[in-house]
Amino acid sequence: MSGLIALLDDVAAISKVAAASIDDVAGQAAQAGAKAAGALIDDAAVTPKYVHGFHASRELPIVWKITKGSIFNKLVILLPVALLLSAFAPWLITPFLMIGGAYLCFEGAEKIAHLFIHTDRHDSEKHIHPDGDGSALEEERVAGAIKTDFILSAEIMTIALSTIPAEDPLWMKALILGVVAIGITVTVYGAVALIVKADDVGVHLATDRRGLIAAFGRGIVKVMPGLMTTLTVVGTAAMLWVGGNIIVHGLDSLGWSAPYDWIHHQALAVAAAINHWPGAVSWMTTAFFDGIGGLMLGLVLIPITTGLINPLLQATVLPLLAAIKSLFAAKPES
Numbered sequence: 001m002s003g004l005i006a007l008l009d010d011v012a013a014i015s016k017v018a019a020a021s022i023d024d025v026a027g028q029a030a031q032a033g034a035k036a037a038g039a040l041i042d043d044a045a046v047t048p049k050y051v052h053g054f055h056a057s058r059e060l061p062i063v064w065k066i067t068k069g070s071i072f073n074k075l076v077i078l079l080p081v082a083l084l085l086s087a088f089a090p091w092l093i094t095p096f097l098m099i100g101g102a103y104l105c106f107e108g109a110e111k112i113a114h115l116f117i118h119t120d121r122h123d124s125e126k127h128i129h130p131d132g133d134g135s136a137l138e139e140e141r142v143a144g145a146i147k148t149d150f151i152l153s154a155e156i157m158t159i160a161l162s163t164i165p166a167e168d169p170l171w172m173k174a175l176i177l178g179v180v181a182i183g184i185t186v187t188v189y190g191a192v193a194l195i196v197k198a199d200d201v202g203v204h205l206a207t208d209r210r211g212l213i214a215a216f217g218r219g220i221v222k223v224m225p226g227l228m229t230t231l232t233v234v235g236t237a238a239m240l241w242v243g244g245n246i247i248v249h250g251l252d253s254l255g256w257s258a259p260y261d262w263i264h265h266q267a268l269a270v271a272a273a274i275n276h277w278p279g280a281v282s283w284m285t286t287a288f289f290d291g292i293g294g295l296m297l298g299l300v301l302i303p304i305t306t307g308l309i310n311p312l313l314q315a316t317v318l319p320l321l322a323a324i325k326s327l328f329a330a331k332p333e334s
Contacts, residue, residue, distance in 0.1 A: 018315040039058035044162065047192045048228070054138065059196045062142060067189040072152060074181035078157045079174065084171055086161060094250050097162050100155035101246030102297060106305050108239035109298025119217045156184055159246075171312075195231075198224050246293025263289045273303075 030050040047066060051059050160180040164173050198220055205217025231249035261319055267285040 032105055047145060047149075047189070048196050050141045051192075051196050054141075056197075056200050058138065060193060061197065062138060065142045066145045066149065066192075067185060069142065070149045070185045071181070073146065073150045073153045075178065075297045078154055079177050079181060082157050082161045082177055083174055086164075086166075087170060090166060093158065093162055094253055097158045098247055098250035100158050101243040101250065102292075102301060103151060104155065104239040104243030105247070105294040105298035106301040108236045108243065109295050110302055111236045111239075112295065113299065115303060129175060131265075153181075157181065162281065193196060195228070237274070237291060240287065240290040240294035240298065242294075242318070244290035245287070246299070247297060248290060248293060259293065263293075 047063075050066065053060050054062060157177060157180070159178055161173070162174055168176075202217045202224070206214050206221065207217075209217065212289070226286030246260050248263060251257070263286055266289060267282040270285040271282040274281050
């Protein structure tokens with residue numbers, strides 16, 4: 001009997017440890033997801049354009065294809081790479097994080113630059129709105145969305161990895177990254193699915209219903225263009241703020257603290273001058289200067305990225321990713 005009681009005590013102790021570990025994983029995953037908000041908003045803002053122009057019946061299937069590609073990017077490619085980095089080269093996490101931050105700055109600055117300078121890339125994208133009934137075109141759009149998602153997913157996973165304590169065991173890091181990958185993917189592409197179908201829902205309610213429901217449907221149709229514009233603006237601002245913040249903190253951790261110290265000093269000075277809600281004022285001031293720094297860096301990176309980095313990626317990294325995916329997609333011969 002005493003042996004059985006001891007065994008039950010051990011099981012209870014193990015259960016407590018497991019429950020605490022699950023809570024720890026969930027808490028750290030939530031923290032990591034919050035840190036990746038800038039890339040998450042950008043992902044949700046960018047993806048709907050890949051569905052535009054297709055028949056309504058193909059919109060959700062296309063979003064589902066992109067979702068599966070995003071899960072593949074995060075769990076099959078990026079998660080093992082992140083774990084290898086954590087185990088064998090943790091010193092590379094900060095430089096990789098800064099590379100991702102620089103990419104966010106580039107994307108945000110390019111969106112703003114496009115308001116004043118119409119590039120060939122954006123002009124070509126703007127005029128590609130065919131009827132959308134070709135399977136080849138659909139696959140091309142999906143492939144383009146998954147490539148864009150890979151870069152954003154790499155940034156999300158690197159940000160998530162940087163928030164996990166170095167002393168955590170490898171299995172816990174894998175669990176946290178897996179929860180972040182699935183949670184963010186479901187959140188982003190669930191939101192995308194709602195966005196792309198909102199117009200159809202609004203039209204259906206406005207035409208097939210009466211009274212308040214019909215008015216609600218008409219309201220959805222009217223609000224959606226403004227919502228998409230707002231989402232784009234917020235996404236662009238978030239990219240510049242998060243990207244600039246990553247660069248400033250990365251430089252500080254690598255030994256150059258001047259930008260971080262200057263912004264911190266300005267934030268304290270503005271908060272003291274206003275003398276109300278010091279925490280919120282300090283945060284907004286920091287975000288403002290991080291965003292300005294991100295915009296300046298992004299403008300510098302536009303010619304470098306379009307003229308050198310993008311062609312290099314097209315010639316090396318993207319064919320390698322395509323080869324990896326084809327290995328997993330290959331069907332064994334019967």
